[in-house]
Amino acid sequence: MSKKVQRQPSLTESLIPIVFLIFLLSMNVMFWDDTLRGANQVALMTAAALSGILGLRMGYTWTEMREKIVKTIGTAMPAILILLLIGALAGTWLISGVIPALIYYGLDILKPKIFLFAAVLIGMIVSTATGSSWSTIATIGVATLGIGDAMGFDKAVVAGAIVSGAYFGDKMSPLSDTTNLAPAVSGTDIFTHIRYMMYTTIPSITITLIIFLIMGFNLHGGKPPEHIAEVQASILQTFHITPWLFLVPVILFIVIIKKMPPLPALAIGVLLGGIFAVIFQPHIIQNLTHITDNYAKASYIGVMQAIYGPTHIVTPNKEMNDLFSTGGMEGMLDTIWLILSAMIFGGIMESNGMLRKITRSILKLVKSDGTLITSTAVSCIFFNITASDQYISIVVPGEMYHDAFKDRGLKPEVLSRTLEDAGTVTSVLIPWNTGGATQARVLGVPTLSYLPYAFFNLISPLMTIFFAYMNIKIRRYKDDKENKRTASEAGNQPS
Structure with a gap:
């Protein structure tokens, strides 16, 4: 034959x-609030099937x-494995109190009028130092979102500021994989590439910073100082907050800056989060596991559950409860x-x-x-x-x-x-x-x-x-x- x-x-x-995919995705937006739970996946596979049928008609084999x-x-x-570790990182950094501590101290330092501007700037600094937008967003970005939420800013606006800052470093840092990939594909060297990118990148980020600065002075966050004090009080009532918790993100950023690959670096972050949870948040672990007579057993189960599954920590401030919830690896x-x-x-x-x-x-x-x-x-x-x-x-x-x-x-x-x-x-x-x-x-x-x-x-x-x-x-x-x-x-x- x-x-x-x-x-x-x-x-x-x-x-x-x-065109068929765009039609299906548009329908999904109309009929589902959360299209990521299956509707968009089915749309993509259906469009893939249509492309495959056309391919068979053109003589391509399955x-x-x-x-x-x-x-x-x-x-x-690699992205999928990193995604799983980010889910685990979110879990252990929550039960260890790292994310709550970043939010608590951030509310002291950052003021509503300059918050959006600062959110971009912090993302720029961290992502340029680490070369990773994903790690920046999963760590500092999540904490920044919590600070903005406590101040009353729209989460979508804060997320836009976080993404803007994080992707500046992803684009400009010599440690970033894309910053190395683009010149390699094009036939130039990385430092010529970075210097030449400055001509378009600096105007782009400058305009971005100006926009967020103007927005900050006009939006103000919408929540009075008393509300912010209530949020901080609820964090103190729920977690043991101490500057020692900052060792976890500091160590993670150091190993990333030292050019450790993302997977082992994030694994270290997950492990440190678990260790600090056992040391500083015994009451959190006991509440989550309902085990009070055997702390070794409670620690193992509590940290393991935070890594692989959903974790919900209830605080006196109901508005913060959604923020203090993660899905672990399962959530990804x-x-x-x-x-x-x-x-x-x-x-x-x-x-x-x-x-x-x-x-x-x-x-x-x-x-x-x-x-x-x-x-x-x-x-x-x-x-x-x-x-x-x-x-x-x-x-x-x-x-x-x-x-x-x-x-x-x-x-x-x-x-x-x-x-x-x-x-x-x-x-x-x-x-x-x-x-x-x-x-x-x-x-x-x-x-x-x-x-x-x-x-x-x-x-x-x-x-x-x-x-x-x-x-x-x-x-x-x-x-x-x-x-x-x-x-x-x-x-x-x-x-």
């Missing part, structure tokens, strides 16, 4: 699964598509399910050539440097939507547009900057992307709720497109040649 001849998909065929799905899921496995399973569903959709779309067809059609529209850079930025966002992974949104457009940038005489740092401006920062804005799904679950704020306030992430791709069309800081090979010729002519001038 002869093998069926494969053919390339048409642009219409390639767009059908994406085995070929399955192999690509498995490979694509493999790229998401819906998000992992969503990521796996997104990887299945992206894997099938890539295996049958549909993603390539769409991106090649975009390339045909390139008529200038501005349209090339815009096309690259749009492609990065497109891959964040379809492939659902920020690494794919950097690698695939980087490889696809590399020769086009070179042919137009644009230096590789122009490409690497565009990949970060549009790929890294927009992953967190897509509800089913690994970035968006994770941060929505960690912060407890839906992606589409904080999206309008993630100003840095929204401004960055627009800024790189603006620079392209205004021809601002667009490096070309011919510029180097002209500079060398000018220097040579100057050196040959008679003295």
Whole structure:
């Protein structure tokens, strides 16, 4: 039996699964309050099935598509493992009192008028030092959200500020994996890449800080000082608060700065949280386990439950009870399910050539440097939507547009900057992307709720497109040649 001849998909065929997916996701938003609990997962798998059927009609075999799905899921496995550890970290940092302590002391230091501005700034500093937006949001970000909630700020606004600050460091830190990946794909070195990113990143973050500063002075948080004092009192009544608890985040940030990989670093954070819970919060452990006659047994069960399952700590302040609740690893399973569903959709779309067809059609529209850079930025966002992974949104457009940038005489740092401006920062804005799904679950704020306030992430791709069309800081090979010729002519001038 002869093998069926494969053919390339048409642009219409390639767009059908994406249009169908958008339709299903729109329906889900209309009918479900929480689409992450299954509706979006089924939508992604249904769209993947439609793409697979079209692929079979074009001559692609199920085995070929399955192999690509498995490979694509493999790229998401580090994110899935990190997600499980973040769930565990949230549990042990809650019962140890680390998160409550950060909120308690943060309410003393941060004032409502500058809180949103400070939330961005703190996220910038921590994420730049650690190189990880995920770790920053899961630790300092969760505490910052609690402080903002106690002050009366809308959680979506605070989450937008946290995400903006955290992704600044994810984009700019030499310790960040995406900051290393983008120049590697583009063909430049990391420090040239970082210096060149400053031209678009500094204006973007400056605008973001100004917006949040203005918002802070106008919103004020909405809660009087008496309310904040009540929140602090309820924390003191429930937890044993001491500065010693700060050792846990300090040690975690030190090991991350020392370039320890994320998985073992987070595992250390989980372990330290459990140890400090046993030492400083015996009453919390006994209340959670209802075991008062055997503290060793209660400690083991209490810490283990905080790692893998839901934990609810009741405080005198009912408004804070939702904040002092975590799902542990179990709470991350819906998000992992969503990521796996997104990887299945992206894997099938890539295996049958549909993603390539769409991106090649975009390339045909390139008529200038501005349209090339815009096309690259749009492609990065497109891959964040379809492939659902920020690494794919950097690698695939980087490889696809590399020769086009070179042919137009644009230096590789122009490409690497565009990949970060549009790929890294927009992953967190897509509800089913690994970035968006994770941060929505960690912060407890839906992606589409904080999206309008993630100003840095929204401004960055627009800024790189603006620079392209205004021809601002667009490096070309011919510029180097002209500079060398000018220097040579100057050196040959008679003295």
